[in-house]
Amino acid sequence: MSADGVIQLTRNSPPPVPAIFNTMVFRALNRTLAESLPAELMATHRLMGTENDRQQGARFVERRLGAIPDRDRIILTHSTQSALQMLLLDVVGSARPLAVEQLSYSPVRSFAARYGISVVDVAIDGDGLNPDAFSETCQRKRPIALYLMSTYQTPTTVSMSLGRRQEIAEIARRYQVRLIEDDIYSLLAESPLRPVSSLVPELSWYLLGTSKSISTGLKLAFVVAPNVAEAARVFWPGHGATYWMASPMSAALMSELVSSGADLAILAAVKDELAARHRLVVSGLNGKPLASDPGCLHVWIPLEGASSSEIAAALLADGVQVGVSTSYAGDGWTPPEAIRFGIGNPEKRSVLEQAISRVCRALP
Incomplete structure (x- = not known):
């Protein structure tokens, strides 16, 4: 979460696993x-x-x-x-x-x-x-x-x-x-x-x-x-x-x-935490269509009959920042409407749950 209280889902960071990470790095x-x-x-x-x-x-x-x-x-x-x-x-x-x-x-x-x-x-x-x-x-x-x-x-x-x-x-x-x-x-x-x-x-x-x-x-x-x-x-x-x-x-x-081999221990912990967060996303979106995988840090949501920029603006006003499909396209081509968000950056699962609830409300 940023200093202004916005939950940053545009960043694609691995989820924190402080117990195993601190032990291995020390x-x-x-x-x-x-x-x-x-x-x-x-x-x-x-x-x-x-x-x-x-x-x-x-x-x-x-x-x-x-x-x-x-x-x-x-x-x-x-x-x-x-x-x-x-x-x-x-x-x-x-x-x-x-x-x-x-x-x-x-x-x-x-x-x-x-x-x-x-x-x-x-x-x-x-x-x-x-x-x-x-x-x-x-x-x-x-x-x-x-x-x-x-x-x-x-x-x-x-x-x-x-x-x-x-x-x-x-x-x-x-x-x-x-x-x-x-x-x-x-x-x-x-x-x-x-x-x-x-x-x-x-x-x-x-x-x-x-x-x-x-x-x-x-x-x-x-x-x-x-x-x-x-x-x-x-x-x-x-x-x-x-x-x-x-x-x-x-x-x-x-x-x-x-x-x-300590990097493998950290990776295993990150994968476990990421899988748990993915389950939260699937549950929290309540059947909304999405593209992702338990090992993927980000989620891609195609939008039918809706504007990704308008949904992103509404979410930002509600305290959640996501990416839009036009951010990943070159000039001269209009991509299909979609939003993308990362699930690893929130420090706690509870913060991610809040964000996903707001995303679900904003989706058509």
Whole structure:
């Protein structure tokens, strides 16, 4: 809840699990500080991550990729957003466009506009990115790269089927389109499918961040480059002009959490709490149509014959802030009316229950 009393459901944070989180982090910090004095640990940036950071990062992403990548393909960055900005500058550039899902994570469009990168929309359907539309876009627009979320897509919550992932990988390979796959929500899924990047690794830049699964304030993201040379080419030259490098303390903490397996304990607690909150949402919406999953941090509600902006305005007046479908679309296309809200940010379930009750009242 914000200082003005508004319940913020536009934020997509993992739900708090203070008991297990505090225990695991205290232990990890104690082990970290027993091995390195603070002055030594924080004396300099950990450019691209230390050898141990990259080794633990390889173990972390192995859980999703199904095989452990060469640790020298791993770059430890400050956050998914900072990694995306480096990739847009050096992997995409301004010569050819970036393809994105028709409804997509809005900062990507903002970053592209900042760097003079043109964006082309690719139609989506109930199974995610539409392969026919992607193939046609590749033929007509010749995008150099595709940004996508294949698991718990923002904002629609869709997770692609295996067959759809294979189709997208085959099209990317056929047209030599690079993939920038943001897999940040996947660690909360009960049985997530392998990312598209695992099917076409030679073209893929795979991102697995921590802020949506472990802690919002633990702003770290592991990037897996197509190869060792590309990892160094894209990230190393930018170390003097940008700030994509991870905080030394955060990096050391995450390496210790992964090394000890404590991150898995935190993830398990987050998933349990998220499932409980999802049950509250389903019950509180009283049969209203929604798209989500017990492992998904956000809920997408299509609206029939109603204005999402009017409903969002009414909810804000009632003390609840939600997102609207137009926030995730580019200019020149009017998306179907829908609202989206996160269920992890409220500190307590009781606050979420209040918010859901107000959302239910506002829906047609």
